[in-house]
Amino acid sequence: MNFAGVHKLPVIFVCENNQYAYSTPLELQMAIEDVADRAKAYGFAGVACNGNDLGVVLEHMAQALKRARAGEGPTLLELKTYRISGHSEHDPAVYRRAGELEEWADKDPIHRWEAHLKSRGRDVTKIRQEIETECQRVVNDAAAFAEAAADPTASQVLEDLYA
Ligand SMILES: Cc1ncc(C[n+]2csc(CCOP(=O)(O)OP(=O)(O)O)c2C)c(N)n1
Numbered sequence: 001m002n003f004a005g006v007h008k009l010p011v012i013f014v015c016e017n018n019q020y021a022y023s024t025p026l027e028l029q030m031a032i033e034d035v036a037d038r039a040k041a042y043g044f045a046g047v048a049c050n051g052n053d054l055g056v057v058l059e060h061m062a063q064a065l066k067r068a069r070a071g072e073g074p075t076l077l078e079l080k081t082y083r084i085s086g087h088s089e090h091d092p093a094v095y096r097r098a099g100e101l102e103e104w105a106d107k108d109p110i111h112r113w114e115a116h117l118k119s120r121g122r123d124v125t126k127i128r129q130e131i132e133t134e135c136q137r138v139v140n141d142a143a144a145f146a147e148a149a150a151d152p153t154a155s156q157v158l159e160d161l162y163a
């Protein structure tokens, strides 16, 4: 980030602030409210916004792109959101505060955007169906490809490995 600031590089840093670093809640991870404030120390713009609102994210991203393309340097965009799962599949996230998950479920970005689309007369059920079908197809194709692939040979062990 320092280098990008010094050279005014057209870089957009996106921080998906999901309130946790593995099991550590945000307030035990840092002493300030917004990660975006850290941009000031590197000499470029930092913006915090509601990461669960796609419309808001698009707006701020458009501004950051404009800055980058105009040679005005990088932006740190902080998207405030929530990690509805654990850190990974093995993590049941028992360290959550009671009621926390339910509170954030009410702010689900997909539901929010569906409501927005509905208000504009779009057929949300159909859109959701299309997206789910496409996702399922991608996953099925990847699984079929992996299962049909031959086992790797010993000579391939160093392929795609970079020092
Ligand atoms: C370079 C490095 N330093 C430290 C760690 C140890 N570590 C594993 S998970 C984690 C926190 C990750 O937090 P975040 O990026 O917010 O992921 P989330 O839990 O939100 O998925 C850390 C510090 C690591 N994996 N790699």
Ligand SMILES: [Mg+2]
Residues within 6 Å of the ligand: 016, 017, 018, 019, 020, 021, 022, 083
């Ligand atoms: Mg996190």
